[in-house]
Amino acid sequence: MVQLQDVDLKLLRVFMHVVRCGGFSAAQASLNVSQSTISEQMTTLETRLGLKLCERGRSGFRLTEHGIATYEAAQRLQVAVEAFCMDTDALKQHIAGRLYLGIIDNTVTDSTALLPQTLKKFVSRGHDVHVDVYIGTPAELEERVLDGRLHVAIGHFPIHVPGLNYFDLYLEPDGLYCGKGHALFDAALDGDVPQEALAASRIVARGYYQQHDLKMLSASKAAATVDNVEAQAILILSGAYIGFLPTHYAAHWVERGEMRQIGPGRYGMQSPFCAATRKATAPPAILNVFMTDLHESFLDRRPDTAAAGRSETRRAPPRR
Structure with missing residues (x-):
């Protein structure tokens, strides 16, 4: 040793x-x-x-x-050393150190995410903190929270991993889209797209929602698979594929006439966004403060956009 x-x-x-x-x-x-x-x-x-x-x-x-x-x-060791320093600082009623935060890609266009408001509240406390942000896929984020490289991750987590706590935040709507030049582009404007035409199209599926995407379109396989929203958008914009995108993210290209939504209200879902933290008897003080600010930010949101509770998902802890 x-x-x-x-x-x-x-x-x-x-x-x-x-x-x-x-x-x-x-x-x-x-x-x-x-x-x-x-x-x-x-x-x-x-x-x-x-x-x-x-x-x-x-x-x-x-x-x-x-x-x-x-x-x-070494990354895990660094987090552990900093956690020790933060815990000893907490004994002096002072929060300091690094918060390691993970976020799923391309949430910046979502006005309901409220993460910017949370971060503003968090840093305005006057604490001597440094925020270290990592962007990754749901699986990457969960892995990094589990092994201690991240304190908390925010995103879609379709399959809950043992060893992590999940806290409901909000619901993100998505829809089915095709790009300009696709055979269904004009039909999407009319709103009449046969199910057979969808199943016969090249489908780009999200790796973490692949079975859902294929089931929604009654398709047996995908023609392409991606692990992030930007890659999904690129393939849809090519005019060769159809696929699901968050409605807030697709809005830019829809307004420019480069994408069209297929069957609004019929295809898509409300994807739950969660905050994931590692199960621990004594979370770092800096994480407790951030989770309190995150929880309060979403308590202040409008009732019509609040996330629906799920029995297997815990709520963020109240202020201590």
Whole structure:
């Protein structure tokens, strides 16, 4: 077992910085040290850990399998160290440190999300905090919350993972769309699109809602699969595919006449947005404060847009 010392923590910080920058030369300016010094520090870290972490040379910088695993472990260690600092700060009635927040992609156009309002309230408390935001797929976000790299993630989580708590926030409506040039583009304007025409079209499905998307269209398979909304929109705009998009996200192209919604009110659903946190006996103080602000932001929303409760989903905790 490796016994970590202060020098190891410092070397791990250098290692993480090099990985984020993509190599030694890119990291030397921000670290304010020479490339040879960084190389020496990396060699020392590899020696102390007994692992080869990266390949470097004319072919460029590349992490080994051990390097990838060490980087992920170092991220978890960093979160744990910062959580310790935040917990001790809380004893002094002071909240400080980093909040690691994960968000599903392309929610910025959704006026009902209220995340900007939550963040404004959170930082206006005057706390000495730094918000670190990661954008990812639902599965990526859940994985990072589970292993401690994120404190909380916000998005669609169709399958609830053991080890996580889910808190209802709101419902996001989506619809079925085709792009200009698609065979159904004119029919969508008339509102008369036969089910057989939909099933015969090339369908782009969302990976985390694939079975739902195919079932809605009575189709047996998808012609394309994506893991984010932007990729979905690109394929729909090509005029070769039909697929589901959040209505707030598609509105821009609908207004420009580049997309049309097929069968409004008939195809689509209200997708629940949740906040996911790891089950823990003592969550970090900074997370408790953020969840309180998040909960209060959604209590202030209009009743007609509030999310419907689900028996397996918990509500955000009240202010302590």
